Amino acid sequence: MTMEKKVDHSRRAFLRGGALLVAFTLVPAARRAWADTEVDTLGTVVLAPDLPGSLRTNPYLDAWIRVGPEGITVYTGKVELGTGVKTALLQIAAERLEVSPTAINLLTADTALTPNEGYTAGSHSIFDSGTALFNAAAQVRELLLQSAGRSWDVVPALLTTQEGAIHGPAGQRMSYADAVKNVDLHLYAKSESPAMPATGFKLIGHSLQRLDIPAKVSGGPAFVQDIRLPGMLHARVIRPPRPGCTLEAFDAESIKTLAGVVQVIRDGNYLAVVARDEWQAIKAMRRGYESAHWSGGQAIPESRDIHTLLERLPSRRYPISHEGTPEAATDNRYRARVTKQYLMHGSIGPSCAVAWFKDGTLTVWTHTQGVYPLRAGIAEMLRLPPDRVRCIHTEGSGCYGHNGADDAAADAALIAMRIPGTPVRVQWMREQENLWEPYSSAMVTEVQANLDAQGRLQDWNYELWTTPHNERIVNAGRLLPARLLARPFISAPSVPIAQPEGDGDRNAVPLYTLASTRINMNFVTEMPFRTSAMRSLGAHINIFAIEACIDELAARAGSDPVALRLAHLADPRARAVVERVRDAIGWSQKSSEPGAGIGFAFARYKNIMGYCAIAVRLRVHPQTGEVQVDHVVTAVDVGQIVNPDGLRNQVEGGIVQSTSWTLYEKVAYDAGGIRSYDWSGYPILRFSQVPKKVDVHLLDQPGQPFLGAAEIVQGPMAAALGNAVANATGRRWLNLPLTRSEQPS
Known part of the structure; x- marks a missing residue:
């Protein structure tokens, strides 16, 4: 390779x-x-x-x-x-x-x-x-x-x-x-x-x-994990038990005597071992974990308290959309509180990077999403001129957002500088990936809206609480290893992404025609966990909450929820994807089969990119609450399609991923620490739970501008699942994931 x-x-x-x-x-x-x-x-x-x-x-x-x-x-x-x-x-x-x-x-x-x-x-x-x-x-x-x-x-x-x-x-x-x-x-x-x-x-x-x-x-060399360079050494890091810990004692000498160990690195609270082969590095790492003694550390809340805590923590309030004049409420109104737990990226292959300091230049092979920002962060961390750092993207086995790839690259860079002239490969372990990657933020949203006498949406009030979804590398302090050094770097202040892109407030503004809006984001900056970007950011829960509200208002007015959506969509391309799915699924909310339900949802990603409508047929087991997704129909419009098969891959993958997020995934933790350190503690969708049938309709727009496709489906799929579960059970589940244990008794 x-x-x-x-x-x-x-x-x-x-x-x-x-x-x-x-x-x-x-x-x-x-x-x-x-x-x-x-x-x-x-x-x-x-x-x-x-x-x-x-x-x-x-x-x-x-x-x-x-x-x-x-x-x-x-x-x-x-x-x-x-x-x-x-x-x-x-x-x-x-x-x-x-x-x-x-x-x-x-x-x-x-x-x-x-x-x-x-x-x-x-x-x-x-x-x-x-x-x-x-x-x-x-x-x-x-x-x-x-x-x-x-x-x-x-x-x-x-x-x-x-x-x-x-x-x-x-x-x-x-x-x-x-x-x-x-x-x-x-x-x-x-x-x-x-x-x-x-x-x-x-x-x-x-x-x-x-x-x-x-x-x-x-089985060929496809990922950064597959890189093998002449004379390459293998390194493993030794992390504290939790953020904020101080290293009190560490027996480096006992590790140096192990077979194959080349170097043991300690710099403040940063620990790493380097060996001639990978198994030797793993054994040295294990010895390091046994000999390291830590004190202190940041407090971790109980998971049952996280949403109340989010609303109490210091925050900055950002007005997102304040338009129109609220009308007097009618009987056709709905109010709900919707929550989401922390999610992890769950990359199938833990993060890896290779670095080589040779002839005065540091080269880093990395699965970063941004080689230039990473280069700037590494250069600052190492106090090198940026032109002496080269970052080369090499695919990794899993990504889905800001996972551990940048931090692994920083590990490799730090270690390679200690061993000039020799390439060094750093491979994280599964528990390190799960415990130290930036999570997708837990969130709380409150939605309230009503219909006027003519059945028109009005007085849309939406409030959300979130920690940052964008802790990308804007300085060395955003890199995990840089925070652990004897001369630690401090992370740059958290700043939300502005609309229309949005951060936790991505897709918080409905595309529907509304008489008035009062939409605000409470941006929490003192975080119990490190959080950053994961596919769709806040759109996952925001679209879920918006579409639940639309369905509930339609039920109160005795109207069809798809018809209500169409009545409030002026954009002909939005209407086209909704109508295509409505017709393809054979839309009807009635089902004679016990536990069976159907749900519908729509959104335009960020209100500026691709359009997506989805309908889901599913069944909910009456005793266990287990959900089986039988049929998914979606229509997407991403402007001029470049590669139809590639687009279909993206849509189908997004449907599967969102199904996993929405029905199963959450980080388990309590005051004692993170419990989702391996797959037994972090449930993901199994093969037997994948939707049985998925139909994707691509609405091409020849000659129109390209629109993004990779993240358009996560929010609508979550919303369609939520609406289908409500249709099947007669009960609105508002806490993600949609398991019985997450819902109030």
């Missing part, structure tokens, strides 16, 4: 010596509130606010496309997380360059080579990077046509391209490699690109086999 990409120091002056450009576009051009500014809402530099997608922050064409004698190389700052996005990005670039996908070498997320697109998160890969490549590739092709036209004295409009060559009307032929000799691709992109009708797409809109699958199914 080739682990290191060769750095071409001749390319792109603006990337030499490090990163000039930062972050990623947050919303489409039509919805940008900051389009006339030079700084976006995350405080990152926007060099070209009028350009589409990530061209706004990386406007030079040669940041994305390189053509030379060795072929065509395409660069993206986004990473493959198992979503198939690498394949889709390749399709987009190949389509607009009019070459075969096999003619392109696609490089992803490497601080020495690729543009800085911040994090691969929030369903932004195709939305931003795909849009950038769609335009950059088209403009590069146009420049190559102009070069050939000048050489032949032919108008470019008379030229055609095929498989990396330009053809003239008199039989002329010139390769892209020859045409680029007279072109400088270090140019600012233009706001307008050559048009290409969707009817002419040969790759976009068609299923291409995923690039990342063969190695995964054949």
Whole structure:
């Protein structure tokens, strides 16, 4: 397995010596509130606010496309997380360059080579990077046509391209490699690109086999866990029993005598062992756990008290939507309190990273979602110039958000600096992953709304309490190992993501037409647990709560819940996914089978991205409360579809994941500590519990902008499950997960 990409120091002056450009576009051009500014809402530099997608922050064409004698190389700052996005990005670039996908070498997320697109998160890969490549590739092709036209004295409009060559009307032929000799691709992109009708797409809109699958199914080297470098050493870390502990005693000498042990590292409360093979490292780690004695530590609350605690802890109140004038309440009103427990990412493979400090440069192979932010954090932690740290994304076996990948990379970096010239592999253990990864926040929401005499939604009041969903690496203090050092780093203050993206308040504003809204977020900053990003952030519970309210209001008014939704949806694309699911499922709320139920839900992710409607048929066992999902029907609209099979994979995967979250998952803990340290203490969906049948309807929008797909289904699926359980049992369950033990007696 080739682990290191060769750095071409001749390319792109603006990337030499490090990163000039930062972050990623947050919303489409039509919805940008900051389009006339030079700084976006995350405080990152926007060099070209009028350009589409990530061209706004990386406007030079040669940041994305390189053509030379060795072929065509395409660069993206986004990473493959198992979503198939690498394949889709390749399709987009190949389509607009009019070459075969096999003619392109696609490089992803490497601080020495690729543009800085911040994090691969929030369903932004195709939305931003795909849009950038769609335009950059088209403009590069146009420049190559102009070069050939000048050489032949032919108008470019008379030229055609095929498989990396330009053809003239008199039989002329010139390769892209020859045409680029007279072109400088270090140019600012233009706001307008050559048009290409969707009817002419040969790759976009068609299923291409995923690039990342063969190695995964054949047992080949597919993940960062598979990296093996010459002379590589193996390391394990020894964590405190809980955050805030102080190391009082540690017998390093007894560990150094163990076979194969190369080094024992202690720096304040940070402990690690390094050995010649992995089993030796594990044995040394176990001895380290036996000999380490700790004191103190942060208090952990009882899980039964967490939601009351969230409402009492110090918080900052953010108004999210205050519009319209509340009307007098009618009898058709509903009020509920909805809760969610802490969730963990539950990555199947615990976090891993490899680092190598060689010739004055530290190289880190990591399953991070953001190589540039991680590089900055590691450089600060090690007090190195950023240009002496290189982070290369390498897939990991599991992600789903901000898990332990960045922290494992920081572990590897710290340890590798102690052993110059030798690569070091750090592999976390399962219990370390479960105990130390950032969790998805527990939350409390309160919803209250009513219908007027005409059956119109009004007076929508929504209050939520949450800890941060975005503790990404903005300084060294966000890295777990940096907090344990003798000279510890302090985490940067928590700041929520602004709307329309949202944090815990993601999708807290319904897309439905409402007479008035009073929506607020209480952002809790003193946290009993470390929390950060997990797929869909707060949308999971917010859509669950919103859609439960819609169903309950419809019941009070004696109206059909799908009809009530349609009556309050003005967006024709929203209506289209709702109508498609309604018709495909054969919508009817009545069932003659005891314990059987049907539920419906809809949302547009962040109200700016993909549309999703879902209907679920299920059965609830009357004695055990066990839920069996029989049939799921969904319709999604993500604009122009790039890879239909890849999109269907994403939707089906989201349905399975959300089913697991909603019906089973929660972190178990009490005052004594975290109890979910292995799979026996953290229940996930089993194969026998997977939905028996899933139908996915893809509503393509040829020629329309790309919209994100990876996270559009988690919220609607949770809501449809909740509504179906209520329909089956006649009782509204409002605490996630939907187990009897979580509901009030």
